[in-house]
Amino acid sequence: MDDLAFRAASRADLPAIVAMLADDSLGTARESADDPSYAAAFDQIDADPRNTLVVADRAGEVVGTMQLTYIPSLTYRGGERLQIEAVRIRADQRGRGLGREMIQWAIDQGRARGCRLVQLTTDKRRDDAHRFYASLGFAATHEGMKLTL
16 A cells, blocks of 8 residues: 555544544444534553554544553553554545555554554454454453543
């Protein structure tokens, strides 16, 4: 994918990012494009040196997104870990290898930073995502738990 670039998201990218978050079976019920809280959340992520909201940009269009968070840890001999969250591919770009390229790029970022572990969560209802992440070498070694507030 020669015209693909990964970059830090800008505020101008928010409408495209929120549209991707809402454009799936789980996100449609919890996301709302006209909610002003996205801008506040973006500002917090953007100001935090341990967080990067990334977009995949193809010819000036946002076609994918993910959030990378670097977490300091005492485990793994004090090694930092990379958390990958909110991975989304624009609907018309799915099935073309973009997700694989995005996750590999994120792993490379973690490796270059010296992270000892890359982790992510994926909803139990996303069977295709489970197969996808397993194909990249991720193993379901833990049972994740969440409490919605």
